[in-house]
Amino acid sequence: MSLHRSRFRGKLMSAFVREGAGEPVLLLHGFTLSHHVWRATATELSAEYDILAPTLPGHWGGSPLSKHDGGVRGIADGIERQLDAIGWETCHIVGNSLGGHIAFELERRGRARSVAAINSGIGAKRFDTNGIRVGLLFTLQFRLVLATRMFGDRVATDPRFQKPVLANSAHDLTAVDPDDAADMVRAIAYCPTYLSSMLAFARDGLVVDLDQVRAPTSIMLSEFDIYPNHAPRIRQILDHLPNHIREVALPGVGHIPMLEAPTQIATALRQHFSFAKANTPPG
Numbered sequence: 001m002s003l004h005r006s007r008f009r010g011k012l013m014s015a016f017v018r019e020g021a022g023e024p025v026l027l028l029h030g031f032t033l034s035h036h037v038w039r040a041t042a043t044e045l046s047a048e049y050d051i052l053a054p055t056l057p058g059h060w061g062g063s064p065l066s067k068h069d070g071g072v073r074g075i076a077d078g079i080e081r082q083l084d085a086i087g088w089e090t091c092h093i094v095g096n097s098l099g100g101h102i103a104f105e106l107e108r109r110g111r112a113r114s115v116a117a118i119n120s121g122i123g124a125k126r127f128d129t130n131g132i133r134v135g136l137l138f139t140l141q142f143r144l145v146l147a148t149r150m151f152g153d154r155v156a157t158d159p160r161f162q163k164p165v166l167a168n169s170a171h172d173l174t175a176v177d178p179d180d181a182a183d184m185v186r187a188i189a190y191c192p193t194y195l196s197s198m199l200a201f202a203r204d205g206l207v208v209d210l211d212q213v214r215a216p217t218s219i220m221l222s223e224f225d226i227y228p229n230h231a232p233r234i235r236q237i238l239d240h241l242p243n244h245i246r247e248v249a250l251p252g253v254g255h256i257p258m259l260e261a262p263t264q265i266a267t268a269l270r271q272h273f274s275f276a277k278a279n280t281p282p283g
Contacts, residue, residue: 015061016054016082020046023113023273024091027053028079028099030256031201032194034060034187036180037096040262045269052091054082056102058193060186070193071200072098076105083111092276094269095120096256104208107215114276115217116269119225119255122208122234137168137226141188148189156185171224171253175260184259210237210245216276217245220268224254244279248272 017035019042027038035053042051057078058065065078079102083091093112095103100120107115144165148155155161162181165188166173188194210217219238238247248268250257258265 015063016052017042018050018052018086019043020049020051022049024088025049025051025269025273026079026083026088026091026093026103027051028093028095028102029053029056029059030097030099031197032059032188032191033184033256034062036183036187037256037258039180040177041258041266041269044262044266048270049092049273052082052086052088054079056099058191058197060190065193067193067196070197071204072101072105072206073204074200075197076102076109080106080109080111092116092273094118094272096258097121098206101206101208104213107213107217112215113280114215114272115213116220116272117208117217118220118250118257118265119222119227120208120219121206121227122210122219122237141165142194144185145189145191145194148185153182153186156182156189161185166259168226169254169256170260171222172260177259180259210241213245215244216279218248218268218272218275219245220248220250220272222250222253222255222257224252226255246275 017039025045027035027042029035029037034055038053042053045051055062057063057075058070063078065074068074069077090111090113092114093103093106094116095101096118097120100117103112103115103117106112144155144161147161162185163173165184166176166181169184170176219241241247250264250268253261253264
């Protein structure tokens, strides 16, 4: 395992994890978090694949990001620079939540061999009810940011402060490693673009046009996700997917399933890579 470390507010946090050998796989986390959410899944996949799990630019331990570049395109620019630096012209891209939106943006730029989007709000529209609800959730969560910055690890390691964050992330809270739970709070508290990125997402929208996606793609949806993935409008999209895009159910898990079920997610991703291989045109 290769760790690139950088000094950041809160705790010494690595900027990315690189481990394994084989086909290149990029793992992208969600908003306000860091690559730590992929830790266990990355290790499981590293026996077969070359894994890169970076912290997104503008997040806890990631590369700097100006307040004007906090939207999907600006974050994707930073990830693309990392791919160029390690010589990956293309790779399989797996993204959770916001990471899925970054994955689709990179696919649009021709960098994806395949895409696996885990709970990325497929079918969202600008200023829809769910987008407003999620925005409000993150706005209310900013109180945790202030508390952690004021009192430090006493907040980050306190289960009373962790519980509301975990409740939006996992179905089985007891399955989440305590270190991962503490790192979630730290990452939220020390995300330097927390507010500016929220404004950018509201300005630009988080809309995915599946009609424009050409790479083999798996839309992975958790049974207990906080997003209404089975709403009629979304169901209509999922019921009419082209052959190179498929829906995958993730039973028994929440919005960030890698935290509570890394083996289940590693298995689902291996199946996705097989699907991608079978649906990639020769040459």
